Amino acid sequence: MKTNDLILQTITKIAIFIILAFSLHLFFAGHYTPGGGFIGGLMTAAALVLLLLAFDAKTVKKIFPFDFIKVAALGLLIAVLTGMGAFLFDVPFLTHTFGYFDIPILGHTGLATAVLFDIGVYLVVIGVTMTIIQTIGEDE
Amino acid sequence: MSLLHWAILSPFIMALFVPLFYKKFRSIHTGWFVLILPILLFIYFFQFIGDTMNGRNIIESVGWIPSIGINFVAYVDGLGLLFALLITGIGSLVILYSIYYLSKDKEAIHNFYVYLLMFMGAMLGVVLSDNVLVLYTFWELTSLSSFLLIGYWYQREKSRYGAQKSMLITVFGGLSMLAGFILLSIMTNTFSIREMISQVATLPEHTLFIPAMLLILLGAFTKSAQFPFHIWLPDAMEAPTPVSAYLHSATMVKAGIYLVARLSPIFAGSAEWFWIVSTVGIITLFWGSFTAVKQTDLKAILAFSTISQLGMIMSLLGLGSAALHYDHLDKNIYMAATVAAVFHLINHATFKGSLFMVVGIVDHETGTRDIRKLGGLMGIMPITFTLAVIGSFAMAGIPPFNGFLSKEMFFTGVVNAASLDIFNMQTWGALFPIIAWIASIFTFIYSMILVFKTFTGKYQPEKLDVKPHEAPIGMLIPPIILASLVIIFGPFANILSQSIIEPAMAAIQPSLLGENGSYHVHIYYWHGWNTELFMTIGVIAIGTLLFISLLKWSKVYDLFPKRLTLNNLYDGGLVALERSSFKINKFYMTGFIRDYLVMIFAFMIVLLMSALFVKDAFAFTTTNSAPIGIYEVVLTLVLLAGTITILFAKSRLTSIISLGVVGYSVSLFFVLFRAPDLALTQLIVETVSVALFLLCFYHLPELQIKPKSLKFRLPNLIISLGVGTLVTLLALSANGSKLFESISSYFVEASYKEAGGKNMVNVILVDFRGFDTLFEIAVLGIAALGIFAMIRLRLTRGKEG
Numbered sequence: 001m002k003t004n005d006l007i008l009q010t011i012t013k014i015a016i017f018i019i020l021a022f023s024l025h026l027f028f029a030g031h032y033t034p035g036g037g038f039i040g041g042l043m044t045a046a047a048l049v050l051l052l053l054a055f056d057a058k059t060v061k062k063i064f065p066f067d068f069i070k071v072a073a074l075g076l077l078i079a080v081l082t083g084m085g086a087f088l089f090d091v092p093f094l095t096h097t098f099g100y101f102d103i104p105i106l107g108h109t110g111l112a113t114a115v116l117f118d119i120g121v122y123l124v125v126i127g128v129t130m131t132i133i134q135t136i137g138e139d140e
Numbered sequence: 141m142s143l144l145h146w147a148i149l150s151p152f153i154m155a156l157f158v159p160l161f162y163k164k165f166r167s168i169h170t171g172w173f174v175l176i177l178p179i180l181l182f183i184y185f186f187q188f189i190g191d192t193m194n195g196r197n198i199i200e201s202v203g204w205i206p207s208i209g210i211n212f213v214a215y216v217d218g219l220g221l222l223f224a225l226l227i228t229g230i231g232s233l234v235i236l237y238s239i240y241y242l243s244k245d246k247e248a249i250h251n252f253y254v255y256l257l258m259f260m261g262a263m264l265g266v267v268l269s270d271n272v273l274v275l276y277t278f279w280e281l282t283s284l285s286s287f288l289l290i291g292y293w294y295q296r297e298k299s300r301y302g303a304q305k306s307m308l309i310t311v312f313g314g315l316s317m318l319a320g321f322i323l324l325s326i327m328t329n330t331f332s333i334r335e336m337i338s339q340v341a342t343l344p345e346h347t348l349f350i351p352a353m354l355l356i357l358l359g360a361f362t363k364s365a366q367f368p369f370h371i372w373l374p375d376a377m378e379a380p381t382p383v384s385a386y387l388h389s390a391t392m393v394k395a396g397i398y399l400v401a402r403l404s405p406i407f408a409g410s411a412e413w414f415w416i417v418s419t420v421g422i423i424t425l426f427w428g429s430f431t432a433v434k435q436t437d438l439k440a441i442l443a444f445s446t447i448s449q450l451g452m453i454m455s456l457l458g459l460g461s462a463a464l465h466y467d468h469l470d471k472n473i474y475m476a477a478t479v480a481a482v483f484h485l486i487n488h489a490t491f492k493g494s495l496f497m498v499v500g501i502v503d504h505e506t507g508t509r510d511i512r513k514l515g516g517l518m519g520i521m522p523i524t525f526t527l528a529v530i531g532s533f534a535m536a537g538i539p540p541f542n543g544f545l546s547k548e549m550f551f552t553g554v555v556n557a558a559s560l561d562i563f564n565m566q567t568w569g570a571l572f573p574i575i576a577w578i579a580s581i582f583t584f585i586y587s588m589i590l591v592f593k594t595f596t597g598k599y600q601p602e603k604l605d606v607k608p609h610e611a612p613i614g615m616l617i618p619p620i621i622l623a624s625l626v627i628i629f630g631p632f633a634n635i636l637s638q639s640i641i642e643p644a645m646a647a648i649q650p651s652l653l654g655e656n657g658s659y660h661v662h663i664y665y666w667h668g669w670n671t672e673l674f675m676t677i678g679v680i681a682i683g684t685l686l687f688i689s690l691l692k693w694s695k696v697y698d699l700f701p702k703r704l705t706l707n708n709l710y711d712g713g714l715v716a717l718e719r720s721s722f723k724i725n726k727f728y729m730t731g732f733i734r735d736y737l738v739m740i741f742a743f744m745i746v747l748l749m750s751a752l753f754v755k756d757a758f759a760f761t762t763t764n765s766a767p768i769g770i771y772e773v774v775l776t777l778v779l780l781a782g783t784i785t786i787l788f789a790k791s792r793l794t795s796i797i798s799l800g801v802v803g804y805s806v807s808l809f810f811v812l813f814r815a816p817d818l819a820l821t822q823l824i825v826e827t828v829s830v831a832l833f834l835l836c837f838y839h840l841p842e843l844q845i846k847p848k849s850l851k852f853r854l855p856n857l858i859i860s861l862g863v864g865t866l867v868t869l870l871a872l873s874a875n876g877s878k879l880f881e882s883i884s885s886y887f888v889e890a891s892y893k894e895a896g897g898k899n900m901v902n903v904i905l906v907d908f909r910g911f912d913t914l915f916e917i918a919v920l921g922i923a924a925l926g927i928f929a930m931i932r933l934r935l936t937r938g939k940e941g
Contacts (some may be wrong), residue, residue, distance in 0.1 A: 026820075031897040036905065040646045040825045069928065072921045078607035079914050094910040098896030112896045114906040117913075121906070124917040128924040129828070136835060 003053060012054035014066040027122055028115075029049055037118035041125025057138060068134065072127025079120030084111060142200035144214045147184055148268055150177060151261030155254045162250035163741035171239035174253045178235060179261065182228035182264040185221060190713050191641040192218045199270070201335075209331050215270035218643020223391075223398055224481070225268035225640075226489050230257060230390045231260050233618035237497050238596035239380035240615040241504060252292060252380070257657075259285035267398055271331045272321040279317065279359075282395060286387050290379040290394075302375035305710070307374045317359025317399070323352035324406070337405045337650065342408055355409050356399065357416055364396025365422040366454060370447045371706050375437040376631045381500030384439060389446050389492035397450065397485060400457050401648045408461035412903045418458025418557070418572070424451025426575050429582035434697040438509040438594065441586055442492065445535065448583065450882050452550060452576075456481035459557045459572070463649065473648065477553030482644045484546035485635060487534065487629060491543060494622035495531040495590070498524055501615055502594060511589065516599025521610050522621075525595045530623040534630075536587035536683070537580065546677070547580065551672035562931070577675055584683030585690070738859055745862040748870065758869060759876035771812055779805045792837050800830040817901045 027040025052060050083094040099111035154177050161173045171331040191198060203213075214222070236255070242249050262285055265278030284307075291303030321331075326337045327346045336343075343349055360366075365373040374387050387393070401418060407413040428448025435441045460478030501524050502517070503509045518525045530541060537547030554576045558569040601607070629636060686693070728739070752758055782801035789795040804825030810819035887900055887908065897903035905913050 022238060030902045032901060034667055034901075036817065036902040038905075039817065039820045039824065042821070042828075054371060069924065072924055075915060079917060083910070083914065094914070096907045096910070097894065102709070110896050112907075113939065114895065114897065114903070114910070117906045117910055118902075121913060121917055124920055127429055128920040131924040132927050135928050135931050136832075 009054045012050055016047050016051055018115065019050065020044060023047060027118070028117060032113065035117075035120030038125055041122040044122075045126050045129035045133075048126075049133060052133070052137070068127045068130035072124050072131065073091070075120045075123025075125075075127055076122065077120070079117055082116040082120065085113070085116075085127060108129065141202050142214070143184075144200045144216065144268070145212065145259060148214060148264045149261060149369055149699060150181065151257040151264070155257040158253045158257065159250045161254075167246075169239050169244045170249050171235055171242075172224075175232060175235045175239070175255065175636050177257070178228045178232040180252050181264075182225065182232055185216075185224045188221050189639050192216065192221050193639055195643070196483060196644065200821075204274070206261075210273050211271055212274050213270035213332060214268050216335065217647045218640070218645070219401055219647035220267045220673065221639050222486070223394070224264060226394070226486070227260060227263045227267070227391050228291045228621075230386060230489060230493050233254075233383045233493065233497075233621060234386040236498070237385070237615060237618040238380070240612055241500060242380065242384055243760065252289075255285050255288040255292070256383070256386070259387065259392070261291065263395070266395055270333050272325065272333060272336075273331055275333075276314070276318050276321055279395065280311070280314050281296070281557055282392050283307065283314055283363075286310070286376075286392055289383045289387060290376045292383065293378070296378065296456045297377040298375075302372070306372040306376045308714075313359040313362025313369065316355045319707060320352045320357075320359065321353030323348045323355065327352065328608045333402065340406055340409075340651075343406060347420040349407075350412060353413060354409070354416075356403060356407075357413075360396035360399040360456075361420060362396070364450050364454065366396070366420050366451060367423075367427050367447075369419070370428065370704050371710055373447055374440050374443040377437070377443050378557070381439070381496060381503060385493050385500070386441070387498030388443065389496055390489040390779075393446060393450055394485065394489070397453050397457070397481075401456065401644075402483070403646050404457065404461060405650050408921050409464050414458055414461050416458070417461070418455045420454070421451045421455025421458055421571060422579075424448065424577050425450075425455060426579040429579045429586065432451060432586040433582055434513050434694065437563055437585075438502065438511060438514075438590065439496075441511075442495055443624070446488075446492060448579065449484070449492065449535075452579075453481050453484055453488070454549060455572075455576075456484065456553050456650075459553050460649070462557070466652065470577055474553075474556055475561055476549060477643075479641060480546060480549035480553050482641050482648070483549060483633070483636070486563070486640065487542040487546045487626070490622045490625045490629065491531045491534040491541070494527055494619040494626065497615075497619040498528045498531060499621070501611040501619075504615070505606070505611055506608045508603070511593040513600060514594045514602040515597035516595070517608060518595040520599075520608050523596070523610060525591075525614055527616075527619045527623045528591050528595060528625050530588040532591045534626045535609065536584040536680075538680065541626050542633065543626070545630065545633055548676060550576065551580075551675050556673055573675075577679065580675075580679045581686065584679050585687050586922055588683070588687045589690070638781055648878055738855060741859045741863050745859065745866055747863075752776055752866075752869060752873070757873055757877075758871045761876045764875065764878065772838045775808055775812065779809075783787070792840075794894060796830060796833045796837060797835070800826060803830070815901075889922075890927055 019117065023040050023043030023046075026035035026043055027037060028035075029037030048064065051063070054059060086093055086095040089095075094117070096112060096114040096117070097132050098110060098114070100108060103109050154174065158174065162170045165173075175870075180868070188198065193870040199213065201211050201213045203211050208562065216253065235253075238252070238256075242252060259282060262278045262281035266275055269275040269278060279285060287303050287307040289526050290297050290306055291301045294303075325331050327343060327348050328339050330336060330339075341700035362369040373393065377384055379387070429634060432441050432444035433447065434712045435444060456477045460474060460476075460481060463474035463478065485528060499509060502514065506514065506517070519643070534543030537543045554572040557572045637869060641918055671720060672697075728735075729738075779802055780804065782798045786795045786802070789798060802821065807819045807822035809820055887904060891897055891900045891903040891908075895903045895907045897907070
């Protein structure tokens with residue numbers, strides 16, 4: 001018997017963008033308001049999980065054709081590299097800096113290298129969560 | 141590295157080349173190559189006699205671990221030289237003998253010579269080392285090589301048993317000796333024996349003096365097969381006969397004697413030393429000779445005989461230490477005991493070595509060592525018979541052989557001991573000559589058994605596997621040389637006195653040296669009609685009577701219950717040890733994680749609770765406490781309700797849901813205590829973990845689903861209450877005794893100024909403490925990979941399983 005998930009799928013199509021936008025907001029606002037790489041990553045993963053529930057694993061793979069283990073690895077690599085980037089400026093590992101720039105559309109914005117590190121965290125969390133869920137989900 | 145060092149180490153170097161000789165020159169018996177070395181060493185050591193006779197001792201030092209004072213100091217004095225000559229001299233003879241004894245085609249002789257050379261080098265190292273730790277190193281090497289030699293025929297179960305037994309006992313002694321050496325070096329602040337001796341005046345007052353002495357004596361007694369540690373020696377007779385002749389009569393078993401003699405200058409003044417050494421020695425003497433009479437195996441007789449003779453030397457060393465208390469006497473009669481010890485040491489090496497070789501010949505030519513099967517070999521093996529007579533009569537103490545002299549000197553020693561007026565010897569001293577005399581009678585009996593049961597009586601060819609005939613000449617040469625020494629050291633004993641015995645005495649009792657710096661030892665072959673001579677006549681008379689009537693009274697040995705022997709004690713002890721350790725292990729290594737958890741928690745409770753109360757660390761103040769609001773109370777009640785539901789839930793599903801309740805109320809606590817990042821994370825993580833729990837629950841195997849509530853177990857209740865109380869107490873005390881201000885004010889100030897962020901939590905996570913975060917995400921990555929690997933790689937594992 002095939003069930004009809006029309007309502008769920010339609011709502012998902014709308015909700016997923018809201019969730020993704022919220023997760024990106026959480027991530028980018030992390031330096032000033034509650035949020036950050038960890039929660040942002042979990043929230044993004046939650047959006048993917050919703051997609052997984054409403055559709056199926058194949059659809060999710062078609063939309064996001066990533067190997068999530070590699071995503072986690074990439075995140076770790078970014079985190080390590082941002083730490084090592086400090087060496088170029090002859091300062092200790094994981095030393096961060098920040099500055100204020102005038103960017104055309106965003107205006108006067110504070111940019112911190114810590115955000116680069118946070119991207120690493122973000123990617124690792126997405127990769128790890130999705131790997132776990134996909135692995136367990138596909139196991140029968 | 142001096143020539144002396146190379147000489148000590150040369151057997152080890154030679155041992156490296158033995159397999160090469162064995163492989164390359166298969167037609168020549170490897171022993172011939174090996175033989176050259178001990179002969180050269182013997183000649184080399186022989187030339188030191190001139191030096192030691194004139195009181196010159198040779199010291200050569202080479203750094204080994206100089207930073208902690210461990211140097212390989214080779215030291216040649218009279219005592220060391222005596223042993224070095226015994227080791228190399230008898231070593232040469234034994235190797236010559238073994239060339240004829242061991243077939244080069246049937247035996248793994250390369251192994252044999254490697255072990256034997258290792259042993260020889262180790263033994264030289266023991267007797268020529270001045271540094272106690274170097275001495276210990278060589279000491280253990282002798283144990284190890286002796287283990288290998290006893291187990292030479294490792295296919296036989298008895299060899300392995302004997303090797304293990306000797307290993308366990310001698311290594312036990314060796315380790316306690318090491319402890320004794322360390323105590324000595326703590327007392328004297330040096331590892332050098334000579335420097336220890338120079339500090340001897342202050343040592344006896346030290347509290348560690350007696351423990352050090354006992355531990356070192358334990359090492360000496362186990363190595364020298366003293367009562368009750370003698371049990372390994374008879375079982376070591378499973379070794380090839382050259383090994384028995386070399387290790388278990390002439391050299392290794394005398395290592396303990398050497399140690400006692402070497403450390404006499406340090407310990408000999410004390411009453412404990414006198415009593416322990418002389419009593420253990422005299423008991424060993426008696427027990428060894430008493431037990432030897434009932435043996436039926438020739439080598440077993442010799443083994444017990446060796447035990448008893450070693451006991452005799454040991455007791456003489458003990459009795460000789462009394463001389464130190466009489467240095468005011470012009471003619472110190474108690475010194476005679478030490479002279480007798482040294483003299484008998486030489487004599488025993490000569491006659492016991494030759495006797496072992498004789499027994500080996502008998503074994504080799506007749507195929508048995510059982511005296512019940514042997515007899516009437518006199519006509520067939522005349523030379524062997526002559527050698528056996530010389531050796532046994534020397535052992536029994538019959539003139540004109542050297543054993544007679546040393547026995548007379550031994551009697552002098554014990555008779556003198558009866559006249560001692562120190563250490564309560566007035567009351568007990570008379571026992572020494574009596575026990576010694578009885579033991580000598582038994583010695584006489586087994587010596588006669590050895591000769592007459594083997595070589596006279598009825599010839600029983602039907603009991604022998606091979607047709608006996610006289611041994612090849614090469615096998616006879618070594619015992620002939622030793623037997624000639626037995627005869628020469630009889631009437632001409634004084635050739636030894638100045639060259640060997642006097643320097644050795646100078647090393648054993650240096651504080652008694654006369655004005656001209658040397659002893660004068662003169663051994664009188666004929667010393668008049670005195671007590672000792674009558675004692676010997678008595679020994680021969682009663683011994684002969686008892687030997688003739690042996691069959692009539694030998695049943696007395698059956699009176700002694702077999703269960704109560706020391707061997708049974710050893711075997712039973714070993715089995716009991718294994719069983720009990722198995723039981724103990726089985727008792728606490730149950731294999732159930734819950735039991736280990738109980739242990740861990742119980743240990744934690746006991747340790748921390750006692751620390752809390754012993755140190756009086758419990759502190760509770762309310763000064764830092766914030767006021768409790770209504771929200772906290774409500775949330776705490778919810779939390780408690782969730783927790784209690786988990787504990788008493790009937791089904792797992794209830795527990796999982798309750799756990800979720802607990803998790804969400806914790807996240808509400810975070811909200812309440814103003815930690816938005818934590819609240820967010822907690823909320824999501826709790827959701828994920830509850831989902832995972834549900835997944836686990838869903839996949840539980842059907843058959844084993846038995847929804848039932850937790851069983852009540854009192855110990856678990858006590859332990860969980862204990863842990864809870866403990867953690868609460870610790871948290872309260874930690875809160876109640878804050879030692880310094882928190883560093884959080886720095887983060888509050890610096891997070892915007894220095895890191896450009898207003899979310900302090902996030903700034904700490906990625907900037908101030910980014911290093912932790914880096915490895916936390918690494919942990920997450922590892923977890924994901926782990927889950928992936930566990931689930932995806934299950935198939936291959938299933939195949940292997």
